[in-house]
Each structure stands twice: as structure tokens, then as C-alpha cells.
Amino acid sequence: MRHIISLLMENEPGALSRVVGLFSQRNYNIESLTVAPTEDPTLSRLTLTTVGHEEVIEQITKNLNKLIEVVKLVDLSESAHIERELMLIKVKATGAQRAEVKRTTDIFRGQIVDVTTNVYTIQLAGTTDKLDSFIQAVGTASILEVVRSGVTGISRGDKVLSI
């Protein structure tokens, strides 16, 4: 099963390499990773998605918690949560295609953020599935470039991850 693990860690050089190193060292799977400092500049928030059996996920969370620089950790997928991924996608936009791409973008509630005579650059946020669907709808033949941020997320309701 896919899990979204989100953690707060010391915003120090080397901390990220310990997290990433743990995954290669222990042969864990890592699908996406996103990290940035929080409103408290001493802390970074890291969110990663991984796939594995429950026993493996248990070991992943235990070993992440064991890292000295990891302050707090939550498996977002264990309860109600909001997940988002940001995509910037460059698509061919000429002739009849131009209107079609615009329509598809509107349907997916994306925004065209850059325009040339031949190309639209579209910004789209949503779940991983939604971004995948958009790529499928536009068609790989007209896609020039895709960049995705990786999944980030937050718990629903009053639950917060803070120290």
C-alpha cells in the first residue's frame, strides 16, 4: 500500500542525506520526496511517498524516528488528510490543438501561466491521480516537458504536526 510519511527534522546540513541514505541502505522504496524549511527556520518539513507491506512501513517509520535529526513524524495515510502535488507542464499549442488544450486545462482547473505562439505552460495542483489523468487527457504526443513537485500533504481537522 502507498503511504505518505511526513516529518519535521532539524534544518541542518546532512539531515536530508540521512533520510535518503536510510532508504537506499535498508532497501526501502521511495516514490517521491519534497522538503523545505517551515515557518520555524530551525525545522524542515519533509514529505515522502513509499510503497510496501505493513511490516516494511512499520520498519520505515521506526528507523526514520531513530534518526537523531528527525523531531516528529506522522504517517498521513493512516487518517484523513489532504494531499497535493504541483505540476508545471509544457504542451504544444498550435492550430486546433490550442483551443483543445485550453479547454482541458479549464476542466482540470489548471492555469496557463506562460504562452508563446506554439506552446502553453500549464500549472496544475492536485492529487497524483489527477495529475496523471491530465497527462493522459492531453496526450503524451503533445507534451514537451513535465515537472512535478512530489506529494506533500497535511492532516484534516485539528490534528497538527508541530513540536
Place this chain on the structure above:
Amino acid sequence: MELLSGAEMLVRFLRDEGVKYIYGYPGGAVLHIYDALFKEKSIEHILVRHEQAATHMADGYARATGKAGVVLVTSGPGATNAITGIATAFMDSIPMVVISGQVPSNMVGTDAFQETDMIGISRPIVKHSFMIKHPSEIPEVMKKAFYLAESGRPGPVVVDIPKDMTNPAEKFEYVYPKKAKLRSYGPALRGHSGQIRKAAELLLAAKRPIIYAGGGVILGGASAQLTELAKMLNLPVTNTLMGLGCYPGSDRQFVGMLGMHGSYTANLAMHHADVILAVGARFDDRVINGAAKFCPNAKIIHIDIDPASISKTIKADIPIVGPVGSVLTEMVAIVKEIGQAPNAETVASWWKQIDEWRGNRGLFPYDKPNRWLNSGGLGTMGFGLPAAMGVKLNFPEADVACVTGEGSIQMNIQELSTCLQYDLPVKIINLNNGALGMVRQWQDMVYNSRYSHSYMESLPDFVRLAEAYGHVGMRITDLKDLKPKMEEAFAMKDRLVFLDIAVDTSEHVYPMQIKDGAMRDMWLSKTERT
């Protein structure tokens, strides 16, 4: 307040922390530190002949005392030579602080002379590591390093110090930090009482219980508590290789070591147990044999300070995260409070069965913790001699012996020179079968006796080698000479004696578990199996 350079702060901190010996080897990146060390009389530096030996010496000291051993090496090759010893300590959760020099901070990343990314290269084999970014943070970082190394599940900690951080011209205020502050680290201080009660009830109701105790009992200083619980409930006790000595080996309730080369009794008792109390052990693959066939009828209680050790290879029915000592103390109290004894009849029939398995097999000579030291997890060849030296240095009155083979001893034989310099009269018991015995045994059993590179055609004359290093050498080729020669060797209190003992090359180690089998599946001799 006193003004000190980074190098002086480091040395002063070590003194204030109560460090008596540090093990190391100088080089360009640590010369400021060595200069500061030259002026500090209360710390003795032991100059090894290879940095690996420095780590094993510190490790030997740590295993015998429970306190962190301190290593000082230079950048580049000094640091990489220490890696095997750091990995050895990591696998066995041994507290150690390794101080490595680094090229000056403005040259880090430029492939400078003797530059190695020590933080990167050691990352998977340390509990934690630090790189010093400013000289003034040295005391605080060092305090954290010792605290991390010695607390919770212990382990090695690396502190990498760029040369400019120890510049003697730059002075800062020094204060010895009394406590380490780490908001993101807090090992459990006690176990969950509800879980401990459940475990106590399960043990009281068990028909065929056994205690499986590992190195964590020794690291946690919990031998007395373990013994009290075992005695109170009349439980059989088996130890892992790392746990030997945590329960008196000569006691009737001790059934021997378990695992790949464990005793027949211990492996059978484990296999047939209905409740296993695992204490400070980690269900290592050399213990459990085939995980799928492991102890099919057993409920498992697992006490460990490290939650990641629990349910890693074998699922625990009652996990208890906490220091083994306090958990066992609480368990003893709860058993007393419940006020019941295990059913006398079931206890008697379980012991009858165990005694049948045991027959007249002998007892084990490990009666005290911290006396049997070995590289259990990593299986490092060349560990024995420097580890024995680390113990002898700190316990000069004790008899310290290194039991080794002609393959292993040659991996750190150069330390015979260090032994002479610092007067470390250890006894080396070299079981010389002229072959890499464990490899050869596998080649006999699995590879139809094709001895691919498992023998040595040009072994040195160990007697003359020992003499060349200024020590005493003895060769024993006849069994009748063994006892008198050993007595003679151990009577020479102030001399290192190298006992080179001829062993039959074809000799195997038994019992040996059959790969992927259950605990009970063993070869008992070359032709006989369970």
C-alpha cells in the same frame, strides 16, 4: 573564563569528561590537536600501528566497561582505516566516539590532499555524526557525541573536525557543558506497565518457557535483574553469542548458546518452547535459522530499548520498548504482586525434557558479563588482539587472552609492536589449523571440498615473529603439552606470550544449523544430523 583554541577545547573537554586513554594515529589534519594533547598530561594517547586497531582498542575498553572509547584519526586514509572498526561497533551497539580530522573548511569539496567525505562514508554505520562548523561549538558537540554514544541503544558517533577549527591562534571561551541538549532524541526511560503485566501473566501460564537473552542485557547492565527473574520462575536461559556472560554459564538453568553454532539443548528448547522471553536480543539470522520455520508454537515477548529491533525479522506478540534493566525489575515486582508460582508439574516435565536433551554435555565458562568480547554482528577478523589490548590497558591486573586463528591474527599482527611500547602483556591463543577454518568447513559441506583460497601456503613462524616484536612465543604440537604450556604462559604476568597451537586442518565446528531449516535442524558431526 578561560580562552582556549579549538584543539585545546577538545582536549580539555576529554579531560573534563573523564577520559583516560585515547587511541589514535597522527596526521596533517589533526596536528593542532596532537600539539594540544602533548601539553595535557592527564590523558594518555596510545599510538597504534594501524587506525583499525585504534577503533578495536576503544571498542574493547567499551565492551568491558560500558563507557565510550575514544578514537582520534587524521583525515583521508586515517578516517577510512577506522571504518571497519566503526562498523564493528555499530553492529554490536558499542559506545564509541571517533574524532576524525578533516581538511580545512575552505578546502572541503575540492579533492584536497587526504580529503575524504568522512560524514558521508561513515553515515550508514554510525548512530550519528557531526561536522564542526565553528570552533566554539566543539565542547557542546562533543558532549552530544558522548551522550548519544552511551545512552539508549549505544553506538559509535563520528565528529569530523576541519583543520581550521583547531587553529591555535583563534581562542574562545571554554565552559564544560554539563548536559547535552537534543530536542529530537529521547530514548525510552521505562517500559509500558500494561505490556509488562501481560508478559508476566503469559510467562506464569507457560508450559515450556525459555529466556533468550542477548548483548542488550550486558549493555543495559541488567544481568542481576535477568538472573533474579529466571531464578524466581525457574526458567531455562539461553544466550546469544553477544549475550554470553549475562547469565551465569555454570548455572543449571543455563542451556548454552543458541543459533548457528549453538548448543543442541538450547536450539531444541527454543524450537519446542511455547513462550519465548527475548531480552536485548535482535533475532539475528545467525540465531533464528530459517525465519519461516522459527519456533512454530511460541508466543514471543520482546524487550528492547530500540523499537526498530522489535518485529524486524520475527513478529513479537508482546513488544516492550524500554531499558531492559528497568523493565525486568518491574516484571519481577509484578510477578511477586501476582503472587503465583508457575505450575510445579509443568515446570518439572519441561525440565525433564531439557535434561534429556542436555545429557551430560558440559556447562559454559562464562559466568560474568563484560568478560567475553567478540565481534558478533560484523564478524570482523583482526578484532581480537587490539580489543584484548584495550581491555588489558584499562584492567592491568586482569588476565586477558585473545583466542584467535592464524588468519585473523595476521589482520592486525602489527599491533604486537604497540603491545611492547605500552607494556600490554596479553596472552594470544592462536588456534593454527593452517586454513581459514569457517570458510573451509563451508567448502567441505557445500562445495564438495574445493578449497578455493581458504588455505595459506606461507604462514610465518609465529614463535620467531613474536620474538622479533620483543615478546615470548611458544609452539604447541602435542596435546599433552597444552596444559603445562598454557600454565607457563599465564604465569608470565608481565610478558606477552604468543601460544601457537597446532590444530587438525580437517576439524569442523559442530553443532551447525542446517541452512533455512528450523532451530532444531542441525548437523551434529560430519555424518550425524538431527
